Amino acid sequence: xxxxxxxxxxxxxxxxxxxxxxxxxxxxxxxxxxxxxxxxxxxxxxxxxxxxxxxxxxxxxxxxxxxxxxxxxxxxxxxxxxxxxxxxxxxxxxxxxxxxxxxxxxxxxxxxxxxxxxxxxxxxxxxxxxxxxxxxxxxxxxxxxxxxxxxxxxxxxxxx
Amino acid sequence: xxxxxxxxxxxxxxxxxxxxxxxxxxxxxxxxxxxxxxxxxxxxxxxxxxxxxxxxxxxxxxxxxxxxxxxxxxxxxxxxxxxxxxxxxxxxxxxxxxxxxxxxxxxxxxxxxxxxxxxxxxxxxxxxxxxxxxxxxxxxxxxxxxxxxxxxxxxxxxxxxxxxxxxxxxxxxxxxxxxxxxxxxxxxxxxxxxxxxxxxxxxxxxxxxxxxxxxxxxxxxxxxxxxxxxxxxxxxxxxxxxxxxxxxxxxxxxxxx
Numbered sequence: 001x002x003x004x005x006x007x008x009x010x011x012x013x014x015x016x017x018x019x020x021x022x023x024x025x026x027x028x029x030x031x032x033x034x035x036x037x038x039x040x041x042x043x044x045x046x047x048x049x050x051x052x053x054x055x056x057x058x059x060x061x062x063x064x065x066x067x068x069x070x071x072x073x074x075x076x077x078x079x080x081x082x083x084x085x086x087x088x089x090x091x092x093x094x095x096x097x098x099x100x101x102x103x104x105x106x107x108x109x110x111x112x113x114x115x116x117x118x119x120x121x122x123x124x125x126x127x128x129x130x131x132x133x134x135x136x137x138x139x140x141x142x143x144x145x146x147x148x149x150x151x152x153x154x155x156x157x158x159x160x
Numbered sequence: 161x162x163x164x165x166x167x168x169x170x171x172x173x174x175x176x177x178x179x180x181x182x183x184x185x186x187x188x189x190x191x192x193x194x195x196x197x198x199x200x201x202x203x204x205x206x207x208x209x210x211x212x213x214x215x216x217x218x219x220x221x222x223x224x225x226x227x228x229x230x231x232x233x234x235x236x237x238x239x240x241x242x243x244x245x246x247x248x249x250x251x252x253x254x255x256x257x258x259x260x261x262x263x264x265x266x267x268x269x270x271x272x273x274x275x276x277x278x279x280x281x282x283x284x285x286x287x288x289x290x291x292x293x294x295x296x297x298x299x300x301x302x303x304x305x306x307x308x309x310x311x312x313x314x315x316x317x318x319x320x321x322x323x324x325x326x327x328x329x330x331x332x333x334x335x336x337x338x339x340x341x342x343x344x345x346x347x348x349x350x351x352x353x354x355x356x357x358x359x360x361x362x363x364x365x366x367x368x369x370x371x372x373x374x375x376x377x378x379x380x381x382x383x384x385x386x387x388x389x390x391x392x393x394x395x396x397x398x399x400x401x402x403x404x405x406x407x408x409x410x411x412x413x414x415x416x417x
Binding site for chain 2: 020108109124
């Protein structure tokens with residue numbers, strides 16, 4: 001299409017950018033699951049990278065001559081308190097949700113949990129947003145919360 | 161008769177650096193759509209409001225916009241269903257604003273064309289000079305029918321979070337149409353279609369947020385089409401048997417007059 005914008009005038013770009021990924025307000029349950037999948041994905045990646053880094057302290061860090069095993073003990077002390085335990089509980093919650101929702105996405109991409117296209121009638125109800133895959137979102141949330149409660153009980157046992 | 165508060169996002173590239181809102185008071189009447197309210201404001205309160213519309217019956221797909229935060233057709237949304245007091249009209253997200261509520265759909269249509277939204281066949285002679293209709297069984301039609309209802313309003317593409325960050329992603333509308341033709345029994349363009357889709361910025365950039373299907377006013381359900389498209393691409397099947405089926409049907413059909 002020809003650009004008829006007058007010379008010197010700037011059109012508004014109007015792109016939502018990353019904000020569109022993490023802000024599902026006004027949208028459907030699947031869009032919320034998408035936003036959480038992105039956010040928890042980054043959180044899980046940060047945790048895994050951090051964990052790889054601190055476990056490498058056992059062998060002197062990535063170069064072999066870096067931080068000593070005592071640094072590993074120091075990292076341990078960071079998480080040996082209520083705040084550190086809450087962080088770990090959160091890690092369990094996001095890990096389990098991310099995993100279950102990831103399985104849902106794989107199943108949907110293989111078409112296992114979706115209905116076939118067919119004749120449609122008003123009021124339209126999208127089969128692509130059908131109940132089968134919705135249950136899996138709720139199962140992911142429930143499993144994440146249950147695992148977080150379990151992690152809470154294990155980590156805080158004896159702290160009181 | 162009460163009034164409805166109509167807030168319209170305004171932007172003139174000649175005078176404005178960024179979009180702003182203008183408020184209008186529109187007399188409400190029974191059955192009034194958002195498009196009716198906008199046209200009242202344009203006709204009686206401010207002639208400079210720019211908006212795009214045509215059929216007023218959800219058939220042309222011209223009046224797609226963001227209404228009270230949600231992507232809808234203005235002609236298909238009644239003021240009353242929004243609570244009847246306040247209507248906020250903004251242009252669709254992820255498309256450049258030409259003026260006020262009018263967005264540039266040029267790239268949207270270009271992507272639609274890029275994915276070849278027509279039946280591809282090897283018998284070009286028959287395509288150009290058909291000896292009979294390209295027949296389709298009712299059950300075959302049913303597989304693709306809902307995807308043919310697309311009115312190209314752009315709401316699905318505007319709602320897609322991937323479109324907001326990846327300019328090369330075809331978007332849900334184009335991908336749903338690609339599935340429509342890929343699953344058409346008469347089509348033989350399977351490999352060409354899959355080659356166009358199975359790319360770094362292609363079908364795999366869809367992460368099933370499903371907002372395309374949630375906002376579609378015609379029940380097209382692009383999210384379903386795209387997931388089935390992924391399955392099709394993964395299966396590695398490219399249709400070639402279509403030609404034989406069609407030839408048999410053509411032989412049995414009466415000739416065109």
